[in-house]
Amino acid sequence: MPDQHSTLRAQRRAETQRTIQAHAVRLFTERGYDATTVTDVAEAAGTSPMTLYRHFPTKEDLVLVDHNGRLVAERIAASSAAQPLVRRIGNALIDSAATLTSGGHGDDLTANKQFLLARLRLMISTPALRARHLDNHYTLQQTIVDALGTDAADPDTAFHARAAAGACLAAMHTALVRWAEDDGRPELPGLIAKAFAAAFGENVFVDTGRDA
CATH class of the missing domain: 1.10.10.60 (Homeodomain-like)
Incomplete structure (x- = not known):
């Protein structure tokens, strides 16, 4: 077939x-x-x-290629359009982080986490990768805007979506750097949720069902 x-x-x-x-x-x-x-x-x-x-x-x-954009887009597309933009985007980023850090059990899970940490450290410490990572950031931002179903013909709506996506990605990056500095000890989804709470307020993600 x-x-x-x-x-x-x-x-x-x-x-x-x-x-x-x-x-x-x-x-x-x-x-x-x-x-x-x-x-x-x-x-x-x-x-x-x-x-x-x-x-x-x-x-x-x-180093830079991954499937995070696809995962985030799928979760945003499945979310309710009635929710605030930062909640839709933030929950999708938290969920995708949970998926990426739970790729197995026991030794497999440890190996997967170590691989992700090694990639992240390379992106942070290597100038050539930092520059390309910024390009990936913009690509993911546009992927998020597209997944939101934003009306590109409405400049204000598109602007709001890009601003929300950019703010969420900046907060997530702060969490990723902290995760690398702490050698992956904190749970990454919870750390990202803490970054969102710091950036947008505790009440923005109160219905995620996670311990932020």
């Missing part, structure tokens, strides 16, 4: 990307980002540089 074949291809592609990215983050952490070449990563992952570039067009993508 064509759909089944497409699903299998997508699964294999995703698995190849995860393998390559895991080796890249490990090598960048051990040897330094600038001292590690794309060829080094390809050799460690057991693939060719050509195959690697099909999955990750640039060296920066080896």
Whole structure:
């Protein structure tokens, strides 16, 4: 069946990307980002540089590519349009963080958290990655605005959506930096919720059902 074949291809592609990215983050952490070449990563992952570039067009993508934008957009689209913008966006960001940090149990969960921490530390400490991370920030901001179903023909509505998305992402970034500084000990979703409460007030997210 064509759909089944497409699903299998997508699964294999995703698995190849995860393998390559895991080796890249490990090598960048051990040897330094600038001292590690794309060829080094390809050799460690057991693939060719050509195959690697099909999955990750640039060296920066080896660290920065993730599925967070898709997760956030799905959760925003499923939320009620009657809620305040920052609540819709904030809850989606908290939920996506919960998904990204709960990718397993026991050793798998620990490995997943360590991978996320290593990626985050690289983004914070590497100038080239900090610059590209800003580009990703704007891309995620636009993804959020699109997921909100904002009327692009109404400048005020679009402005409000972009402002809310930008403010939420800035608060989340503060939480991510704190999470890295604390070596991942706090639960990331709760830390992001605390950042939102500090930025927007305790009552904005009172119905999330989480301990902020």
